[in-house]
Amino acid sequence: MLERLVAAGADPLAHRPSDRPSLGYVCSYVPEEVILAAGFHPVRLGARPGPTGPADSLLQTFACSFARALLDGLLSGRAAGLSGVVFAYTCDSLRAAMEAWKVRAPAGSFIHFLNLPARLEGPGVDTYAASEVQRLADALAGVKGGRQVTAERLAEATRLVADLRRSLGRLDRVRSSRPDLLPGSVFIAVARGAQALERSEAARLLAALADEFEAAAARPSQPAGRPRLLVSGGYLETEQPLRLIEESGADIVADDLCLGWRRIAFAEDDEPNSLAELAARYLRRVPCAAKHPPDPRFDFVVRLADEHQVAGGVFLLQKFCDPHAFDYPALRDRLEATGRPTLLLEVEQGSVASGQARTRLEAFVERLRAGGGSS
Amino acid sequence: MRRWLQAGEGFGRPVRPTDVADAAALARLPDEQHNGLMVLYAGVDIGSATAKAVVIDVAGVAGAAGAVGAPGPVIVGKALRPVGYDIEAAGWAVLLEAREAAAPAGSTELPPLAGVIATGYGRHAFPGAGAAVTEITCHARGSVELVPGVRTVIDVGGQDSKVIAVGPRGRVLDFVMNDKCAAGTGRFLEVMARALEVSLDEFGPLSLQARAPAEVSNTCTVFAESEVISLRASRRPKEDIIAGIHKAMARRIAGLARRVELGSPIVMTGGAARNIGLVRAIETELAVELVVPELAPYAGALGAALLAMEKA
Numbered sequence: 001m002l003e004r005l006v007a008a009g010a011d012p013l014a015h016r017p018s019d020r021p022s023l024g025y026v027c028s029y030v031p032e033e034v035i036l037a038a039g040f041h042p043v044r045l046g047a048r049p050g051p052t053g054p055a056d057s058l059l060q061t062f063a064c065s066f067a068r069a070l071l072d073g074l075l076s077g078r079a080a081g082l083s084g085v086v087f088a089y090t091c092d093s094l095r096a097a098m099e100a101w102k103v104r105a106p107a108g109s110f111i112h113f114l115n116l117p118a119r120l121e122g123p124g125v126d127t128y129a130a131s132e133v134q135r136l137a138d139a140l141a142g143v144k145g146g147r148q149v150t151a152e153r154l155a156e157a158t159r160l161v162a163d164l165r166r167s168l169g170r171l172d173r174v175r176s177s178r179p180d181l182l183p184g185s186v187f188i189a190v191a192r193g194a195q196a197l198e199r200s201e202a203a204r205l206l207a208a209l210a211d212e213f214e215a216a217a218a219r220p221s222q223p224a225g226r227p228r229l230l231v232s233g234g235y236l237e238t239e240q241p242l243r244l245i246e247e248s249g250a251d252i253v254a255d256d257l258c259l260g261w262r263r264i265a266f267a268e269d270d271e272p273n274s275l276a277e278l279a280a281r282y283l284r285r286v287p288c289a290a291k292h293p294p295d296p297r298f299d300f301v302v303r304l305a306d307e308h309q310v311a312g313g314v315f316l317l318q319k320f321c322d323p324h325a326f327d328y329p330a331l332r333d334r335l336e337a338t339g340r341p342t343l344l345l346e347v348e349q350g351s352v353a354s355g356q357a358r359t360r361l362e363a364f365v366e367r368l369r370a371g372g373g374s375s
Numbered sequence: 376m377r378r379w380l381q382a383g384e385g386f387g388r389p390v391r392p393t394d395v396a397d398a399a400a401l402a403r404l405p406d407e408q409h410n411g412l413m414v415l416y417a418g419v420d421i422g423s424a425t426a427k428a429v430v431i432d433v434a435g436v437a438g439a440a441g442a443v444g445a446p447g448p449v450i451v452g453k454a455l456r457p458v459g460y461d462i463e464a465a466g467w468a469v470l471l472e473a474r475e476a477a478a479p480a481g482s483t484e485l486p487p488l489a490g491v492i493a494t495g496y497g498r499h500a501f502p503g504a505g506a507a508v509t510e511i512t513c514h515a516r517g518s519v520e521l522v523p524g525v526r527t528v529i530d531v532g533g534q535d536s537k538v539i540a541v542g543p544r545g546r547v548l549d550f551v552m553n554d555k556c557a558a559g560t561g562r563f564l565e566v567m568a569r570a571l572e573v574s575l576d577e578f579g580p581l582s583l584q585a586r587a588p589a590e591v592s593n594t595c596t597v598f599a600e601s602e603v604i605s606l607r608a609s610r611r612p613k614e615d616i617i618a619g620i621h622k623a624m625a626r627r628i629a630g631l632a633r634r635v636e637l638g639s640p641i642v643m644t645g646g647a648a649r650n651i652g653l654v655r656a657i658e659t660e661l662a663v664e665l666v667v668p669e670l671a672p673y674a675g676a677l678g679a680a681l682l683a684m685e686k687a
Contacts, residue, residue, distance in 0.1 A: 341549070355496060356535065360552055363511035367547045370512075 001205045001212070002190065008202075009192030012043045013078060017198040021145035024079055026070065026098075027088035028263040028288070029116050031133060031278055036157035036199060038140035039147040040083060044195035047073060049237045049350025058100040059093070064320040065349045066235055067093040074101050083143050084110025086136065089118065090290050091323055110143050112136060119292045120283050129283050130276035137275055149275065158271050158278065160199050167206035168194060168264045174213040176253045176308045180224055181216055184231070184252025185242035188260050195259070224251070227368040230305050232256040232331065233316035234289065234324050237350035241316050244354060248361035250368070254308040256301045257316075262286045265300075289323040297327070298334045305340060311368045312341045314361070319348040341367065415451065415477060416490050418513065418679025419504060421458060421466045421497030424533030424561055425646055428469035429453045429676040430477040430488070433684055448520075448684060452477030453673055462497040470503060490683040494675050496534070508682055510675045511539055511550050517678030518642045519545035521668040526638030529657065529665070530674070531628065531647035533561040538632045545678070551634045557596045559627030561647045566596055567620045570603050571613055575650070582617040582652030589619030599623060617652065625656035632661060642666045644674035 008015040016022045023040040025032075035042040047069030055071035074097075079085055087098040102111055114136050117125055137149040147153070168191055175187045190209070194202045227250045231242065235258040242252055255261050265286055272278040286300045287293075305313065313335050317324045332342050343364045345352045414433040420426065430452035454472035458465040474485045493504035494513040501507075510530070518528045519541060528539040536559045540548040553559050557566075568575050589606050591599050599620070606616050641663055647653055648671035658665050670677065 346554075356552065359496065359509050359511070359535070362507075363509040363547065363550060366509060366512045367550070370546050 001209050002186070005193030005197060005202065005205055005209070006186070006189045007193070008196040009189050009194075012046065012196030013081065015196055015198075016043065016081065017041050021083040021143075022081065023140070023143075024082045024085040025087075026085065026094060027090045028258050029088045029090070029282055030086050030114055031136075031282055032195075032199075033154065033157040033161050033272075033278055034133060034137050034149060034275070035086070035140065036160065037149040037153040038137060038143075039145060039153075040140065040143075041198060042195075043082065044192075045070060045073070045079075045085065046192075046235075047237050047350070049240075051349060055097070055100070058104075059096055062320050063093040063096060064318045066237060066318055066321075067097045069237065069349070070094070071097040071100055075104060079105075079109075083145055084112065086112045086114055088114040088116055090288075091321075093320075110139075112139050116282070118290060120287060121293065125283065126276070126280055129279040133275045133279040133282075151273070154275065154278070155271070155273070160203055162266075162271055163203045164194055164199065164206060165264050165266055167203065167210045170210035171206070171213060172254075172261060172264070174210075174217050178213075178217040178221065179226075179228075179251035179253050180221065182213055183242075183246055184255065185239040185246055187252075188236070188242055188255065188257065189239050191264065192259050226251045227311040227365055228253045228309060230254040230256065230301070230308065230310040230313045230335075231316055232301060232313060233347070234258050234318050234321055236316065236347065240351040241345065241347055241357075244352060244357060245314055245361055248358060249365040250361070254304045254310055256286075256297070256304065258288060261304070262288065262297070262300070289321075289327045294327050294330065298331050301331060302334055302338060305335060305338060310340065312343070312364065314364070315342060315344045316347050316352070317344065319346045415474075415486055415488050416448075416680045416683040417470060417473065417488050417492075418517075418676040418681070418683060419466050419470050419491060419493045419495075419501060420510065420513065420673075420676035420679060421462050421493065421495040421501055422510075422533050422646070422675075423496055423535075424458060424565070425455055425672070426458050426462070426465035426469045426495075426497070427453070427455045427673050427676040428466075428473035429673050429680045430473045430486075431677070431680045431684065432477070433489075448681065450670075450673075450677065453670075453676070455672060458497070462500050463502070466493065466497060466501040466503060490686070492679040492683040492686070494679040505683070506686065508679060510535075511537055511552075512547055513675045513678030513682065514644050515539050515541045515547045515678065516545035516681050517674035517676070518644055518668075520677060520681060521670055521674060522640055522642045522666050525640050525642045525666075527632075527635070527641040528674075529628065529632060529641060529643045530645040531559070531561060531624075531643070531653070532645040533565075536560050536628055536631060536645075536647075538628075538635050540635045540638070545681075549635045551631050553627075553631060558599065559624050559631070561645070563596045563599070563624060564620070564647065564650065564653070566600055567603055567617075570600055571607065571616060573613060573617065578617055578621075579649070579651035579653065581614045582621050583614075583655065585612070585614040585618030587615050588622055589615045591616075591619040591623040618656075621650075621652045621656035622660075624653060625660040628657055629660040637661070637663065639663065640666050642668065642671075642674075644668070644671045646672050648672065 024043050024045040032042045052068040055068040140146045141148045175182045229250045287297050417430045419428045431448040432451045452473035454469040491504040493501040493507050494510045498507035514530045518525045530537045536553045539550045542548045643665045648667050
């Protein structure tokens, strides 16, 4: 179960179902529910870690390695088996990657831009977001293999996605209470797999996995005495940065990551009945750094730190990611004001440079162990 | 029957003196200094440029040669060597040299070690240690022994520079470290020394003779080297160029230092602390006075040895 989810997350395109068309999407603000209801298998497109190639000549030097690697993957034909790709407005670098793909994509490729607002509050935001989600549904109905998003289909898709999130929620609690059984890096690999595997299979596997881990967690254990950490950041191409933290002697018990809890933590009890309600729900989720105002996310991070009794926080910021870099000082101050030290590491091409980062992480863990709380 | 601990035997576990030395062995030691007991711990600091080892005697007494705090542990052996490709060999070499220095006069055997901790970037590559601790924790611990009451440590090593806010008993309160870039590290000085054909030992004294320090950018070692080559081509005196290099490094290190709460005394450790020109430039940049202990390059190894003692 675990292996299949992790393998799917590592290579989403190889794990597509054969009985229906697949559709790629890029940002966690793209509602999977709409893609499912329109008859497609949604594949969250990641980016291969490592050096980038042809995209370097198409994107500006300040674009992050994620935008570059994503575009590289598209240029090298990774999307060839997909019915198309849905982008959302996240940031200028990803938008530039989309514009470059529009120019270079084979004729007739379906490329949709879900232009969700960056400012989440204000007059007309709900109406506008609803119209954008409706426009996505209408566009998908016109793609080969697509179908109309009816109320029944939407209800079925939202139930399935809510089910996935509930199981991930149960696993999140195991990660917090027993990180020795379910390390944070594995939790994120599983969450990544849940965005790659055929969703009803993923839901089945996740529910069974949650049963298994809950049963194992019920057995008594020796506390490991490792510092409990929260990680915060954007999209991670690999779990390497998380494993590095764990290898340095700390446990990741909570996260504010694009692949992780920030995306999963939707209200569980209100299943939307219409595209407008679904759009509103995405507007009210824990925002990412590319959205405004940032305060709901800051509050969320501090609440997570309290709920999970973390000793400190590690920021994993994609190098050249302006939205996260802008929020970082304020979020760091909010977290440190609660007496929790933080550490900043930069991620590039899917990993953090391990030599120096390891020294910083180990020193951070030594500091937490020595009780060097607020300084 | 005498029995000293064999090389490697005590590594990997804290060994109590009763385990390793019998009465005859202890009888060889000068009673008046060691109360009949010699319990040694070692710290090995394998940096990117040099390896350092320090051996301390827990039962040392106040006033003994090399005493680093009274009463308390005494440094009885130390060694420093450049690191080549084989970082493990460098670790063994300095540890051996420091143990030889720690051996009582006339002894032909190496004294036993009750515990060893490795630090520095090669800390995980040295199997001779029972544990690895980062150089940040070790420099803090070592500095508080060298300069009691220290509040801030500026450590400029071969490939890293770090600023550490230190609390009571050498506890790390906060720290910052340079990014991936080598600007502001000892490596930067090495590259510049090569470009100017001046030995690193001459760098400090020469720079103090500068009349008009040159402007060198502080952002990148590679770019700064090409600037230095341009300055060389324009016939600027070496001392002015070196002073400019120190100023550029000092600006970089000061930028790092301002990110933690600076408190006096501020101690400078690491190999670059031997460069008086750099020390003065940092003092000017931060408008503070730096304390440079004689054993500055050994602060990390000393801290590791003290932590080995405290963890035993």
